[in-house]
Amino acid sequence: MTAAPLDPADITSRTDAYFNRTREIVAKFGDSKVTYAVFLRRPVVSAPALMVDWLQAVSAARGQKFEIELTHPEGAWIGAGEPLVYITGSFAALADLETIFLQKIGATCVAAHNAFQMCMALPQASFLAMEARHCAGAEMQEMMAYAASVGSKAAQAEGAKGFIGNANDWTARYFNAACGFGTMPHALIGYAGSTLRAAEMYVETYPADNLTVLVDYFGREISDALAVCARFDEMAAAGKLSVRLDTHGGRFLEGLDPQESYAVLERHAPGALRRYRSQTELRYLIGTGVSAASVWRMREALDEAGYPHVKIVASSGFGVEKCSVMADAHTPIDVVGTGSFIPEQWSETYATADIVAYNGEPMVKIGREFLLKSVKRDLG
DSSP states (O other), rough: OOOOOOOOHHHHHSSSSHHHHHHHHHHOOOOOOEEEEEEEESSSEEOHHHHHHHHHHHHHHHHHHHOOESOTTTTTTOOOOOOOEEEEEEEEHHHHHHHHHHHHHHHHHHHHHHHHHHHHSSSSSSEEEEEESSSHHHHHHHHHHHHHHHHHHHHHHHOOEEEEEESSSTTTGGTTTTOOOOOOOOHHHHHHHHHHHHHHHHHOTTTTTOOOEETTTTSOOHHHHHHHHHHHHHHTTTOOOOEEEEOTTOOOOOOOOOOHHHHHHHHHHHGGGOOOOOHHHHHHHHSSSSSSSHHHHHHHHHHHHOOOEEEEEEESSSSHHHHHHHHHHHHHHOOEEEEETOOOSGGGGGOOEEEEEEEEOOOOOOEEEEEEEEOOOOOO
């Protein structure tokens, strides 16, 4: 894990002013041993390691001992309002750290919860973390990769395949991988002039690699997928070839329209259409973009052409709800590429810290007494 800069000026400049001033006041009038309780207002999966590592690094740099007590192990479910961690130590040493340590735990816990739900919705599919391009810089990139790995491990403990890797080298370690995974963006296909030529260029450059080909660039997903399979038939037969569906939300997969999309699901998953569906759910099932019908249609085409071992990678907005809808339709997805575990409602990621004891005496502001009830140890 990587700790944030420990330079005192960095901490001071990134911290809310009233915490800095509190530290100075406490230093002037006398220190106190305090205990903080940290919580979120929604259910989450515990993902505290980045915060804990940072606090331990600051503790060592300041020559102070911080007692950090996790209420649940990493990867465990935690209810709304339930304390995630208790932090005990010198008030003067902790007061100016609150802004930064809260930044390092709220979003990771929510993202871990999202990743867990996604993996559990599609337990037979593998997931690839593709969040980096949507992150606001390196620190967020690391937080989201770590969170996905925590949610994934929790799901794997319950039998899901979970995340098998991610899309860049820097955070690959969180998935026990030596490097990031990925073959080609749409830009390479535009450069090559055809989907087939892009695949050929890739194989000529990386002959020992498996191949995943994007097939939506020219709107000929089925035709281009089959052309690549025919060109690399040995790879197709050996299960070393995958096609990636990333069809734009403004159009249907080649050969589909609303009527034909209904027909595809009637052939393979009629039960998915037999109950009330919201407009969003219907779009995921039979709408434009990467729908359940589009994945089933690709699977049909590959199997009919004699390529049953070619895998399907699906991407484009695979959050918790879309994964759940895909599961309802028994959609034959082998790998999901997604960064949609990044929290959509950022206000849900706001962690809060309250001091619950001063020099061993329980005390907290009115309305937060529920934090006291969870203290299971002597605060003295």
